[in-house]
Amino acid sequence: MKMLGIKVPKQDAEKVRKKLIELGLLDTNFKVKHEGEFVIFPVKEKIEGFEIVEETFERAKKRFHSYREVVEIPSELGHLLPSSFDIIGDIAIIELPEELIPYGENIGRAILRAHKHIKAVFAKGSKVLGEYRVRELIHLAGEKRTETIHRENGIRLKLDVAKVYFSPRLATERMRIFEKTKEGEIIFDMFAGIGPYSILLAKKAKIVFACDINPWAIKYLEENKKLNKVENVVPILGDVRKVAGQIKADRVIMNLPKFAHEFLKEAMISVKKGGVVHYYGFSHEDNLFDEHIEMIEMAAEELGKSVKILEKRKVRPYAPYQFNIAIDFAVF
Template sequence: MIGAKVSLKKAEEVKKFIINKGLLLNDYWMVRLKNGVIFPVKKKFEKTNVEFVSRVFKKIEKRQNWKQILKKKLSKKEFDILKTAHDVVGSIAILEIPDELKKKEKLIAETLLKANKNVKTVLKKAGEHSGTFRTQKMKWLAGEKTKETIHKENNVRLKVNVKEIYFSARLSTERKRIMKQIRRGVKILVMFSGCAPYPCVFSKNTDAYKIVGIEINPKAHRYAEENVRINKLNNVELILGDVKKVVPNLKERFDRICMPLPRGGENFLKEALMVSKKNTVIHFYDFLHKTEFDKAEEKVKKACDKTNIKCKFLDFVKCGQYSPGKYRICLDFRVIAGI
């Protein structure tokens, strides 16, 4: 094979030239030398600073997309009903497999495992999120037999157990959205903090003074404590308990309050308002169908009216789809008077 050898200084310029002329052998790795590189090329060409050498190059192994592989292994009918969208939390892939494909679930999982080198375990959702802890049953299908992993998002590492606690990797964009609004020196309350993804992301990426998280699931609380340690954070305080009981005993008020409990979150608006002050911003989550989006404002208004608090609605965002037509939404509002 022909190699085009160049010094490190000229490597970028020569690489551009080779690519533009269509001379690069795309399927082979280039070779890095101490002071230069050797590009695999189709033929010799005229260019200063290039020395041609004879060399064997390593082939780039291209992993096939798992959907393409499965298309060949399943019947057309089976492939059409397969839900190929899946979640990846750390090294765990979580699939949704329709009942009609139960007999093929191992094959599907093993195909996904082989095709994605970052995936070490494949699980299947075996139920909906349920109960106070909002956990979801999982069935192991392939790879390492574990439900625990380290997930990276927004500059933090989060240790999670996808069966024992609630965690959604899909909410990273929403966490970033709020993170960007956080000003220096503020106090933040995260109700329903789970394994602390919101507190960790806020603490790591902002100059907040303090972040308090409240979580009722003891296992999630333990993971939260570990995540604060893993990320070396020193302004996060975690409280194990029920928001209803903990908040009335808090001796402080907050500049920003997150309420990431979309199912039934309105039952805790009273507690959020209890520890608000003038200008506190509250992020209220809900699951709503697109035909009933105005219900979010109604719920907030009702809670504010009960305590004679005035608020101003700031923003309304869709931050995930729950089912056809139904969304996870966040209504941001500011407390403006009555506190």
């Protein structure tokens, strides 16, 4: 079926396209046509000042802004659909309430349809558990694999989402620490995982000591060193308690929010006088920082040291009324 179009020279196409969108006249249900040195736009009505033609246009595939636009579930359960989910590389991980578990496959397929770059969808099957901080994952749709390469802050991170802990939601926080890091520093990443802090900070640091108790995390950290051509990261497999004190760092990263308070002394004996510790924790919104600062000050006092709080901030919401918080402090 023939329909209206306007024909413009290629060099004017982008300017015209923007103007048509602004006026609400571009018919986005159909694809733009290219014809030699000209571009033909499908339009909803005649527009003065342009060459009007009648053309047959190919129907465009509809783009969806959210998987919730295409998912097939009972309408009364629609309000339970999560508004967001984690994307790690080309893998999506979504947290579903119990009522939606029977519709998991439909939800997974809808995510694949709405997000073409996602190749596999999993649901969170448990809370983060065990000393390796991993969770059970339930396959919903797409490829049945859990290894991927995630890109953030100019680095690439290879990982298996079923074997190591990783949160893509901390990318901004990791860049904040990178911006505070000075050239030539010695860094101690106490709970390094696959190296999202370590690999990034290695761009500025003299050396980064990266410790983790999970052998899979250290395996991927070694791979990520090669992937990013980084030489100055030293992976250490083992309990950080056995490493603490053997390193004297300018900056210590404590990214273990649930248990970081248990390792405050280890951090303090591993940092130079005047060095900085980046501490992470979980808090209720009614009392975000006081309890954590009290634990920091008590640990320092027991070691005969003092601390100066440099910055405290909310990193991200973690659960209803709960936040992941960060406290930067110097040790003297």
